[in-house]
Amino acid sequence: MARISNYGSGCPSLARGPEGVAGLAFNGANIWVIAPSIGLTTFLLATVGMVIGRMVGRRFGKVVELLGGLALVGLGLTILLEHLGVLGA
Incomplete structure (x- = not known):
């Protein structure tokens, strides 16, 4: 029988907002890796969007x-x- 990962079960909650990140911590995910990753991704995508928008x-x-x-x-x-x-x- 396949084991369901705790990381996979938290992904749908991530799409619902910042409270989803807190939900990942309760699933046993390493929040110290996930939170900076989400922050960095958000920063990079916003920056790319601003550059494209300006052009x-x-x-x-x-x-x-x-x-x-x-x-x-x-x-x-x-x-x-x-x-x-x-x-x-």
């Missing part, structure tokens, strides 16, 4: 800004309509 912003400027704004308005409208029961969940 795209210089090249396409207002067009991308307008598309991003429209996407956010559409997302907000979709959430509102789902909560009002207009759209099926």
Whole structure:
């Protein structure tokens, strides 16, 4: 019979937020390795996103800004309509 790893059982909780990291500690994971790893990964991905965003912003400027704004308005409208029961969940 296959043994289920404690690390694998904590991964879904990680996607739910910082409290998921605390849940990993209760599963016997080494929090002193996991927490800095998550912090470093977050820092690197945010930095890459900022660099890419700056390059795209210089090249396409207002067009991308307008598309991003429209996407956010559409997302907000979709959430509102789902909560009002207009759209099926």
